[in-house]
Amino acid sequence: MKLEATVSRRKRINRIKIIIIVLIIACLILPTIISIVLFIKVNSLQDQIDVLMIEKYGVTYNELRNKNHEEVAHAAVVAEDLSVEQSSDTDELESETSSDKQQISENNSLQTNNENKVTNEISDFTNVLDFKLDKENMKSKKVYLSFDDGPSQYTGDILDILAKYNVKATFFVIGKTDEYSKSMYQRIVNEGHTLGIHSYSHVYQTIYKSLEDFDKDFTKLSDLLYDTTGYLPHIYRFPGGSGNDVSKIKTSKIIEYLNKKNIIYFDWNVVNGDATGNLLTPEELYYNVIKGININNTSIVLMHDTDTKENTVKSLEPILKTLTEFQTEILPLDKDVTPIQQVTAE
Ligand SMILES: [Zn+2]
Structure with missing residues (x-):
């Protein structure tokens, strides 16, 4: 009797052991299978995204992300700075109702169907504005258009459009040594725009x-700029703005450095929004610029001149068209212009 009981107890223990082992194996195998299935799913989704991206933008998501990487970091700083600097402006921007936004996106879908090339006929974007521009008011304003991070494949187009409207702007450039980029530095100077320093790298x-x-x-x-163009720039824009919080150097130290060199730095008070992670349409970029100009007496407009900013180029001519129509004064930055600065030396 006692032996029988021992045997059946052993059997029960063995059964429990087997159950435990099976459970452990199941616990190991199941996540592995789920991981593999998810991995395959993610890959197929990535492929689908790439197909869509190539269809829409001509590059894969990863290519676009690599290109945008720096700009996105830049944009984060920009957004942060703006929220501090321009609380009144942002309030206004934020007070856009969702129906306004809906209206813009409806207009956009109409406009983007045209798929017009960068320098084709001028589109009139005034229909995306949900406010009225006052002629006298617009006439009294000063606007400084600035393009950061160039030269790019679009610098030539930007210069052509500016020339067509006989408008001078400011280019805060980065360092590039290929012949095309050098010729763009030269064109900027030759055509009367202001060449400013942004940063080499x-x-x-x-x-x-x-x-x-x-x-x-x-x-x-x-x-590099002096050797290429014979012109020594005397204005500067901090990558990320002077109010950036990525610098390990005290901003006052950099300002001291710039002062010693007689360099004036300029931030901005209007952004077109082309540095944000999501791609804005030309109509949205236009809207942001005109809205910003409408609420400031003097506007320093931040835009970007990089290989991914085709929409910025597409928005430029409608912007210039509106501003010239309303006789708004458009000028290049210069060291005599009262700067807009997020952080000042004092
Ligand atoms: Zn930049």
Whole structure:
């Protein structure tokens, strides 16, 4: 009897052991299978995204993301700065009702069907505005258009459009040594625009590591621009703005450095929004610029000149068309212009 009981107890223990082992194996195998299934799903979704991206933008998502990487980081800083600097402006922007936005996107879908090339006929975007422009008011304003991060494949187009409207702008450029880019530096100078320093590498981690690194980067670009064009730039724009919080150097140290070199730095008070992660349509970029100009007496408009900013180019001519129609004064930045600065030396 006692032996029988022992045997059946052993059997029961063995059964429990087997159940436990099976459970453990199941616990190991199941997540593995789920992982594999998810992996395959994600890959197929990625492929679908790429197909859609290539259809719409001509590049895969990863290519676009790599290109945008720096700009997105830039945009985050920009957005942050703006929320501090321009609380009144942002309030106004935020007070757009959702129906306004809906209306814009409806207009956009109508407009984007045209798929017009960059320099084709001028589109009139005034129908996306949900406010009225006053002629006298617009006439009294000063506008400084600025393009950061060029030269790019679109610099030539931008210069052509500016020339067509006989408008001078400002280019805060980065360092590039290929022949095309050098010819763009030269065109900017020759055609009467202001060539400003942005940064040679535009890599925050390097330029803002120490004042020594900052000086190295600054001088490298300054030298390149002087050697290429014979013109020594005297205005500067901080990558990320002077109010950026990525710099390891105290901003006052950099300002001191710039002062010693007689360099004036300019931030901005209007953004077209082309540095945000999501791609805005030409109509949305237009809307942001005109709205910003409408609420400021003097506007320094931040836009970007990079290979991914085709929509910025597409928005430029409608912007210039509206501003010329309303006789708004458009000028290049210069060291005599009262700067807009997020952070000042004092
Ligand atoms: Zn930049």
